[in-house]
Amino acid sequence: MTIRVGVIGAGNIGTAHAHNLATAVPGSTVTAIYDVDQPAATALASELGCRSTASLADLINADDVDAVVIASPDGLHAEQALACLAVRKPTLCEKPLAPTIEAAQRVLDAEVAIGERLLTLGFMRRFDPGYVALKREIGAEGIGTPLMVHNVHRNAAFAYGLTTEGTVTNAAIHEIDINRWLLEDEYARVQVIMGRSGPDTPDGQRDPLFIIYETAGGVVVDIEAFMMARYGYEVTCQVVASDGVSDMGDGGYITRTTARVRGQPVPEQWIGRFRDAYRIEMQAWIDSIRGRAGPTGASLWDGFAATHAAEAAVESLRSDGWVRVDLPSRPDLYR
Amino acid sequence: MTIRVGVIGAGNIGTAHAHNLATAVPGSTVTAIYDVDQPAATALASELGCRSTASLADLINADDVDAVVIASPDGLHAEQALACLAVRKPTLCEKPLAPTIEAAQRVLDAEVAIGERLLTLGFMRRFDPGYVALKREIGAEGIGTPLMVHNVHRNAAFAYGLTTEGTVTNAAIHEIDINRWLLEDEYARVQVIMGRSGPDTPDGQRDPLFIIYETAGGVVVDIEAFMMARYGYEVTCQVVASDGVSDMGDGGYITRTTARVRGQPVPEQWIGRFRDAYRIEMQAWIDSIRGRAGPTGASLWDGFAATHAAEAAVESLRSDGWVRVDLPSRPDLYR
């Protein structure tokens, strides 16, 4: 069974999701795109070989749309989610669910009334290998019971027009979710500290913010949210626990400090280290057979040259010094 | 068009390739498995919902096999590759092409006679994001012209029964290929230095080896190949060039040293940092809709809780101190 997906929103995130569904996720296909910006919808649809729809309702109700992705502006999420729930289609809705509690409540009530979990929120960090590894650090096998979590979320320049409130509801919302998920705990109270603002902060706004949550379980979660940090994009998370500390640095790597050692795990086998390489290799090979790309990967000539070089090295095992590598000239087929 | 693949070999690598084709690579499906160990082939086929074949020829000649993966023991690669070439099917053959130049030459002659590039060698490191990034480091935009390359290839314990020659032809063959590819240069000569061996080295064998190639262009490529390194698996590569040095460390991260700074790139945007998370999120969502996994990702309740926490933080922007987060109790649907 292939899931036929309709995508609402042809902006950055909508386009990224549509491409992933069409080219990198087995079992799915994209059948329809909707955007209030019709040319954008048409262009993306054409690129993916599907159609664009004239209205939101056309997409949501289409027979060949089994599931929906909502990647529209934040303020539209709740209303569109309600429309998807009304037709009982599984929906992945970008974060946030809604900028206000009132709107979020209406969607929650609707799904509870249906009695089936149809809506998934796009908090994609829960699938990030870095955060997944960080969550495994917590507990008896790792660093013990969490006491504090220090989060950093910096953007080189905030894409959406910086507002102080938007820093919370659009950006720090990621940390709000991921710390709940990491700690499996709910928040009890919060305060935001606003110090001196950086030079790129628009008039009337504040940036960076320092947001501090206390959870019901007593964990202090602090978040530096700095939207105009100039130097680049960076997300880090440090969990301070009863037996040690784990840092998720840029790139998702985990550094664990316990018992006098600050360390990074070394894999036992090559499969872990080159997992992505194996998948990408297969994808490239299949794409080239399907005619979507030219010959790719190592050719027979490359294998032949490697065998030549290896045999010379093997010969050197039995001598003491240099052995020539005599590679014949390359056939035209491999030029 | 979906490419129907037959996989020869149901061992570690064959199983990994078959799983990738079946579950992670759009556009492909696995239709047949062959292994001399028939129960292994049957078990893998059953897991993937395809058939196993009684003979190699049955797999290679099958009408529903468009392309073949060869993941058998090293000594069988050349012969099986010739069989695949004979029926003109695109084939991905695990490295090495052959342990001897003579066998490699026969496969090369066959493909040249056909005049079409049908065989791809499984040098998957060419697709590793680490090596791909390292190759981009070379040249005028990066560290300049390469002068030396220092490679390390260590295994905790060599899986295949360590022999000194096998270290070259089965393990270091990866470095042999990847340095040719990095440098776009051929090897001119080689020597292998064998010092004191480690404590786990089998009688009559030598480990580690220090292999040194000189390329036609004068680059010195050294490879420490240490198959019984005990501590874990590690692959590193350092390119020393005219304007600086780039290191690919474990995990594939690049550290570039030029002009008095040793540095790592910081991304400009979140898309790069969380690319994998977006893909994996979509895969998980589609898999749950297809019924291959239960509900996954953030639920509507998670989105609702995040909105609650964010709204309290927004309220705190206007006060000076703590604001309570009053989350209602969780509906049963989300327990």
Added chain:
Amino acid sequence: MTIRVGVIGAGNIGTAHAHNLATAVPGSTVTAIYDVDQPAATALASELGCRSTASLADLINADDVDAVVIASPDGLHAEQALACLAVRKPTLCEKPLAPTIEAAQRVLDAEVAIGERLLTLGFMRRFDPGYVALKREIGAEGIGTPLMVHNVHRNAAFAYGLTTEGTVTNAAIHEIDINRWLLEDEYARVQVIMGRSGPDTPDGQRDPLFIIYETAGGVVVDIEAFMMARYGYEVTCQVVASDGVSDMGDGGYITRTTARVRGQPVPEQWIGRFRDAYRIEMQAWIDSIRGRAGPTGASLWDGFAATHAAEAAVESLRSDGWVRVDLPSRPDLYR
């Protein structure tokens, strides 16, 4: 002129100071030790070849005491500092000056009345190469104007009997001073957040603390002070500024992130890298001449062996392969 120093306190810090003055600081000598624990004072004095005094007054007033180090318990600092001021002797007083503002005020009034700066506080982090380098990061040549500073101060187990207040007045006092010094700014307000405590926290106490200062200039300074962190000792400081971020990690190394690069400085010359080695080498050589240590450093034989090895390498420059190193047998003098 050699400064003759009297040291009050023969505990950990007093002993460390006395040893530094006696053996590592040119221009100083230790002439007297006082401690209420007389045997401790006598033992340290005997080790250093000086005398211990029967009373504090004896030490402070002694003619052969030009300057005083106060390394007694925190509660005695203020009173002893007043005694030293009374005799107008330069004094280095361990931190804190006093646990209460009232006591601190009396010392301040005394020195102001004298009109001469005689007292130095033992905030030794101001001399730590790491913090010194971090301060150089701030400003136009570095990361720009500071906006936030994140500090971490962790002890494996607090030496002095943990109390929540002591965490502030004895431990976090270091961060309190060093951030004033880094920022050249005064504090405007403060709050301490106490979440869940760790498992080694004594009954009735809280640990870790999260201390947040706002400076007059609007910089947010947060300090995680975790006295029973189990895993080890760690002090880090991260300055977040208008153009980038600088981290002082364990060991004092600076990582600066600006303009899409996270980097560490590479020295231009060997002098910087091996500055300590040169000083320690000279100290070891002088100590051996003075008969305080046996022969140390590289012997003439080591120089001879190096010349042998180098000459063989030079010969290899003109050949192509191995050259033997023929070192004669080692004379008995060097065994």
Added chain:
Amino acid sequence: MTIRVGVIGAGNIGTAHAHNLATAVPGSTVTAIYDVDQPAATALASELGCRSTASLADLINADDVDAVVIASPDGLHAEQALACLAVRKPTLCEKPLAPTIEAAQRVLDAEVAIGERLLTLGFMRRFDPGYVALKREIGAEGIGTPLMVHNVHRNAAFAYGLTTEGTVTNAAIHEIDINRWLLEDEYARVQVIMGRSGPDTPDGQRDPLFIIYETAGGVVVDIEAFMMARYGYEVTCQVVASDGVSDMGDGGYITRTTARVRGQPVPEQWIGRFRDAYRIEMQAWIDSIRGRAGPTGASLWDGFAATHAAEAAVESLRSDGWVRVDLPSRPDLYR
């Protein structure tokens, strides 16, 4: 007893040694400087408050010269060392002992004839905290028995006029010595591999070199010696052993990889982390008392301000939110 030292050579290294002896090494004083460049000798002597001598003999034979430092050009070391041995004065001679075995042999014979170890070679890396820590890594408590050592020695631009031979005898001589010292083993044979040279290599010379030694015990020691590396100065050393690998990176930090973890040691206590800070603090304090520097370190005002800030934090322990820090205005004495 204070050792009165005469320094031969007023260049970079001679000046550095003279300054260390005069200002950073207790127990020593510099009484005489000699250099063929008389104005250079006079200038350095004047800076240190000692005399320069008209001839080498005047310095070596002077009654107020107890010990000699030889920091002249490489080719003069052997002859000057013989002159110092003749008068039985302890001598620290910069590396190398001599560029040729023949000259080195004469010095060795002279000291053996005397029967007393008077000469120390200036291989200062033996005192570098990085190499000292690396040597502790070797053996049963650390990474086990060494099998290979990978060394890198890079200069931004070679100070002395690059010659291929000089790279060995003047620069790589450091690695030649330090690997003997690390391994406590002698070299058996050597070869030098010269690949493509970098763009700054003078005509007729080769750079970088790849130098490979095998020790009597069978350890392979390779050295990349790259004198015109452009980007900066860097020295690294990686010991590959039976149970793991230890890296000494730039700055001397040790990273040990064993048993699936790549880690760096975390100190148990603050004394280790801030050892240098304590020494430098004391030196600064003594220097200011001696009138060699103005007031330095934290003033009484700094201690007072810290007590104010701490007391406000202590008050905050008992409240829930912000507490003001009311620092009085700063007395003129501390402006």
